[in-house]
Amino acid sequence: MEVIVVYGTEHKGSTYNIVQLFLEELLVTKENITEFFLPKDMPNFCCGCTSCFGKGEEFCPHYEKVQPIKMAMEKADLIILASPVYVWHVTGQMKVLLDHFGFQFMVHRPNKAMFSKTALVITTAAGGGMKSAIKDMTMSLTHWGVGKIFTYGKAVAASDWQGVNNKKKKQIKQDVNKLSVKIKKRYKYITPSFKVKALFFVMRFIQMRFHFNPTDKKYWEQQGWLGKQRPW
Numbered sequence: 001m002e003v004i005v006v007y008g009t010e011h012k013g014s015t016y017n018i019v020q021l022f023l024e025e026l027l028v029t030k031e032n033i034t035e036f037f038l039p040k041d042m043p044n045f046c047c048g049c050t051s052c053f054g055k056g057e058e059f060c061p062h063y064e065k066v067q068p069i070k071m072a073m074e075k076a077d078l079i080i081l082a083s084p085v086y087v088w089h090v091t092g093q094m095k096v097l098l099d100h101f102g103f104q105f106m107v108h109r110p111n112k113a114m115f116s117k118t119a120l121v122i123t124t125a126a127g128g129g130m131k132s133a134i135k136d137m138t139m140s141l142t143h144w145g146v147g148k149i150f151t152y153g154k155a156v157a158a159s160d161w162q163g164v165n166n167k168k169k170k171q172i173k174q175d176v177n178k179l180s181v182k183i184k185k186r187y188k189y190i191t192p193s194f195k196v197k198a199l200f201f202v203m204r205f206i207q208m209r210f211h212f213n214p215t216d217k218k219y220w221e222q223q224g225w226l227g228k229q230r231p232w
């Protein structure tokens with residue numbers, strides 16, 4: 001299994017350690033893991049030029065940083081997005097990365113490769129905010145067309161991994177074990193969820209009916225999606 005992990009922090013704390021537990025349980029070998037740490041690997045804020053929407057993603061002034069992450073996602077069987085909860089949401093740096101992938105939202109130019117992908121969204125908090133942080137990440141993944149999304153959120157009652165008590169660590173290991181079994185069983189046989197397919201057909205209708213963005217429209221035509229072709 002090929003895996004990309006995008007960490008919404010450079011802090012190797014609870015979130016990082018839970019990701020490592022998943023990678024062990026999923027039996028992923030080191031050479032099949034590509035990791036990106038934010039903000040180190042994508043330090044730029046979106047400047048709002050909208051070149052990615054209007055001209056193409058390669059015109060983004062930060063494309064050099066975005067492209068390796070895009071390519072690793074395309075190659076991977078499993079996309080892991082992992083972020084601690086900061087003030088009830090993902091970290092600012094994770095949000096900044098997701099902003100740079102707005103061009104591949106279903107309403108613009110969804111990437112065909114995403115429809116057969118599995119994703120795993122991981123978050124930890126001291127006490128609360130996991131639900132909204134998970135939603136921050138699943139919202140993008142769904143709009144990218146990712147076929148199947150698993151989630152794991154945990155209140156660890158600590159500010160780093162050393163502070164997490166043994167009872168909680170044991171519970172986390174059991175949860176990781178259970179979820180990993182499901183992922184291993186499913187990841188080779190992904191067809192997109194009903195929600196993803198429904199989104200695709202709504203956006204297809206919009207592309208056929210309206211002419212908001214010629215770059216998007218041309219892309220949909222080239223893919224054959226306005227005819228009989230489908231991305232799954």
Ligand SMILES: Cc1cc2nc3c(=O)[nH]c(=O)nc-3n(C[C@H](O)[C@H](O)[C@H](O)COP(=O)(O)O)c2cc1C
Pocket residue numbers: 009011012013014015016084085086087088089124125126127128129156158159160161
């Ligand atoms: C800036 C900041 C904001 C935080 N906001 C929340 C929060 O809204 N809710 C919460 O329960 N914990 C919050 N925390 C605690 C972290 O989410 C928690 O300790 C998490 O497990 C840290 O993950 P890490 O060890 O991977 O860095 C915050 C921590 C920081 C540094």
